[in-house]
Amino acid sequence: MKIELFYTPGCAKCTASHGDLKTIAEQTIDGLVWQEVNILEQIDHAVDLGVLTVPAIAIDGELVFASLPTSQQLRAELLRRRDGKN
């Protein structure tokens, strides 16, 4: 599973929560790929996924959170996807 977190450099709201979310995601899914995407460097990719607000999170190429979720929300979504695939 791959998570892309779209952020803007210097956005305090973005950077404050990155670490917690990354930790919870990696603890929840084995082999998870975590990518932090500077939206200014990859704006075409962000538009492809329908990102209109920052920060935002896409999972496996699908925009899932248009704003940062709580750790619990992210964990629940990851488990739902993992169990849905099994």
Next chain:
Amino acid sequence: MSKLTIGKLAALAEVSADTLRYYEREGLIAPLSKSEGGYRLYNEDSARRIYFIKHAQHCGFTLAEIRELLTVRGRDSACCGDVRKLAVEKKLQLESKIRTMQTMSKALDRLIVDCAEVTHPVDECPILTALEHANGTATHHEN
């Protein structure tokens, strides 16, 4: 600082008085005071605020978004990053719209290519036929 009537402010900022009244109804500007006769009075800061609104509109911001920008500007706890975030989100919206319009433009390209013979009578026009066909398909699905 001299006081400006709405007419003088409108001339200074190169907008109409109606536009200023509209901005006031939208909560973007407010007169500093009123004259004894009840006329709205402004100062040069009001003109700067209107320039700000006009520039922001040129960058694609809606009046509601401009109100948010003005709120951020006046908030002590706000930082440049807050404004930058709004600018980045506006850019995302614009890029998304550009993408949609390019798709529409390509759809028109196809119709224009199909209509290479401009001397055909209008009832044989491939563009009109294609548009009618699309409508017929939608009707068919509804039935």
